[in-house]
Structure formats: structure tokens, C-alpha cells
Amino acid sequence: MIVYKSGEWWKALWHFHTSEVIRLLLFRVAMVGVYGSAIAVAILEFHSFNLVIGREYFSFLGIMLSLLLVFRTNTAYDRYYEGRRLWGQLVSHCRGLAMEINAVLPRDAAQSRRYFAALISNFPLALKGTLRGRINFDQLEATPDIMERLRSAESVPTTIVAYLQESVEQLRRVEIITPTHLLTIKPHLLGMMEVNGSCERIKATPIPFSYSFFIKMFITIFIAIMPIVLLSTCGYFMVPITMIGAYVMLGLEMIGTEIEQPFGLDSNDLPISQLANKIRVSVHDVLRVDLHEQKRQLVALPYSVIH
Template sequence: MGILLSLLLVFRTNTAYDRYYEGRRQWGLLINACRNLAAVLGGALPAEAGGGHRIFYARMLSNFALSLKGHLRDDMNYAHLEAVAGVLPDALQAADHLPTKLATLLQASYERLRGAGVLEPVHLLQLQPYHGTLLEVTGACERIKTTPIPFSYSFFIKGFITIFLLIMPFVLLDTYGYFTIPIVMIGAYALLGLELIAEEIEQPFGKDSNDLPLTQLANRIRVSVHEGRSVDLPGHKKALADPPYTIVH
């Protein structure tokens, strides 16, 4: 029973960690895509186009990351979004799916610049793979969030652990006597601890201490795209990307 339970727990924790790692990998793709978009736009837009385009794209890409964080946590704070010229706050608050709304506004802005002759068709070909990554990452994160570990599977493991711990004292009592008590306590701590760890990390987008630091990652994107578009960012906002703590939400 101990060997069988160990195999089940290993599979359980590995499955939970795969979800955690996949969430972090998707946010890594988002960071790279936003940086690449900022770099391509920085090279494609002429310097004489003025600072309006630089500010627009720096803030829109920052808002996309912040909106995805709020969307995944069901805790959208519109006050944290950057003010963008031509984008009404009421229109954003009325959106049912804010990341898609912002991605659509970004796509429309590329087309307007192409129609005005500021961007060439070849520039759109360069932008599309990175722009498409924004919504691909959104869909992948939603898949992780909305596909929990099946209840019957997790319930079976909890039941198996309970039966195992109830039987253990009767098996060890004749051999170890009073030492059975600490042995069972240590075994219970290890088995229940592994199950609790799996439950902790199987939903990586929450606000628990071991979940992904989405706020830090989103602010890292904000710092990167502002720097890539040569737009100044206040120091207190830059500090949010690299706070003096190991775990930050």
C-alpha cells in the first residue's frame, strides 16, 4: 500500500507542478512577445512620427499584461491601467473580455498606421506573430485556470491517505510500541504535506504565497515596453517590477 500510495502522490504532485510550470512558461512567452512588439514598433515607426505613438504602444502593451493578470485572478482593477489617448476608460470597463478588447485595439492601430503610410505591409508581417502570441498566451492561461484536477481523482487520493494512516498504527504497534506515535505523525506530515503542496500549486494564478507573482511579471513587462519605446516611467512604477521580496503578488 505504501508503494502504491507513493506512486499516486508522485503522479499527483507532478501533475500539479506541470500546471504551475506551464503557467510560468506562458507568462515568459508573453514577456518576450511584448518586448518584441516594442522593439519592432520602435524600429518601424519613424522618429518624426512624434512621441504619441511611443506612449500609445508602451501603455497599451502594459495594459494588456495588467488586464490579463486581473482577468486570471477575477480581480480587475481598472485604476491600475495606464491612461491611453483615444481609448475611453468606459469602453474598457464595459468589455466582457478585456485582454481581447485591448488586442483588438492594438490590431486596429496597426491597420490605421498602415493606411496612413506610416507602417509598410512588411512591418505588419513582422508584428503579427508577436501580436498573435498575446491571445495565444491568454487562451493557454485560461485553459489552465478553468481545467482543474478532477474531483474524483483528488478525492480518491485523500481517501487512500486516510485509510493508510488509520491502518499504519495497528501494523507498527507490536514492533515499535510507543515509538509508533511519532512514526505515524511523521508519516502523516509527509503524506498530507505532499497532497497540500499539490493543491497549492495546481492553480498557479491565485494569490496564495506559492502562486505565480503575476503582478511582478506584469510590471516587468510594463518596464520593458516603456524602455523599448523610449518612454519615461515613474520610479515607483519601476520598483514594482523588482520588489525587495522573494514572493510578490
């Protein structure tokens, strides 16, 4: 994730090249410039072909393309924003569950506090690994009695919530937790499962291929005919004009492609590693369990920061 101050335009522009998407975009825009230059030389210097495309038809295509790009951008950002909203809910549920457990556990129950702190902290870390395709079990808090089961589980976050539910039920049986406490604890467990399912839905449901292919093909055709339409009135100035238009259209499509899967490792994806580590710090603080300073430092942003 790129962190910046929205009001400082010049500093943001100075760092725009730090994004891999921008570098790829500039390369593609350069290729459009080469294509436009070849069209200009072929027609103006050698008169290789004389193809005329009506401006009315070109304007109509531009209107249709703009509507498609608006829909594409809104759809991608909706997925991005929903992902951030879900992780915001996860922060609240994990902290709320830690507060409920802290209120009912005796102050001297150090082992139980460490156990619940580890389980609650492991859920966001496991969810982060699931969404990125690989769980690093070495990053999880040590829970020797259940780690082997977690390694073989089909859904590690679900298994962690199941262990939390079992542990809460054991506290109820020994009457540390009353049925009244369950009314406040269960919504947090259900909320964690809801976040897990919603994040998996976003990851497993990309934009339909037919729609993605259609808009990419439409942009390609539009950029291909743009130099031919503009050449008669703009001459060689058609080349930079075409490159600016390609920068806008290709940029919107590429940014949409990047943020429609918000849980990855691209520069503009959500900082779920930071959020997961922030939850771990909060949970340990609430339950009064010591956490190694090295793990606390993982909360710092490992992303591009524009000062």
C-alpha cells in the first residue's frame, strides 16, 4: 500500500514511478507512441494507405468506452473498499472478543490468557495467509497442542474459530463463563467467521472473463483507430495526443485490474499484514500478555511511504 498525503500533489507525482503498474503503463504508452509514429510516417510521408474513419463514429465509440471504464472502475473500487471494511470489522471483533475474555478470566490465569491471546491473534494471521495463497505457520503464535491440526486443516481460520468456541464452552462448563457472557462472546466469533467467508468470496470471484476480455479488446481497437482519425487535423501532433489518451484509458483499466483483488502484494493492495500484526499487539495488550518487541515492530508500514 502506498501511504501519502492527498493534498501534496507534487510529492505524489515525484513518486508515481514507484508503482509497478505505472512502470508497465508507461511502457505500453510508449508502444502506442511508436505505433502512432509509424501510422503518421506511413500516411504523411509515403501515402501507403488512405483510410478515412468518420469522426461521428469515433465519438460514439468514445462515449461507449467512457461508460464502460466508469463501470469498470466503480466495480473494482467496490471490491477494494469492501475488503477494507471487512478487515475493519475483523479488528473490532478480535479486540472485542479479547476484552470479553479478559473480563471473565481470573487475573492470575496466565496460561489461559496466553492461550486465548495466541488463538485470537492467529486468526487474522491465518486469514492473511489464506488470502495470499500460503500460510506461514512460523508467524503464528505458539500453540503446541493444536499446531499440528492447523497444519493439516483445510481452512485454518475456521479451525481456529472452532478451537475458540470449544475453549469458551469449556470455560462455561467450569462456570467461569455464564450463559449471559455467551450472549456477548458469540457475536464476535460469528463475526470473525463472516469476515472469513466474505474475504474468501472476494478472492474467489474475480471479474467475469468475458467482461474483462471485452473491455480490453474495446480499448485496443479504440487506440488503434485513434491515430487514423486524428492524423488529418493534427498531423504529427497526433502522436502525443494519442499517447495521452492511451495513458488515461490503459491506466484506468490497469488500476482496476490491480485493486479488484485487494488482498495481494501489489503496491496499491490493502495492508493486511500490518492490520493482522496490529490485531496481535492489541489482543496481547488487552489480555495482559507480554509480546516480544520484534513482533510489535511488525506493525510498522512495510510499504511505500510518500512523506
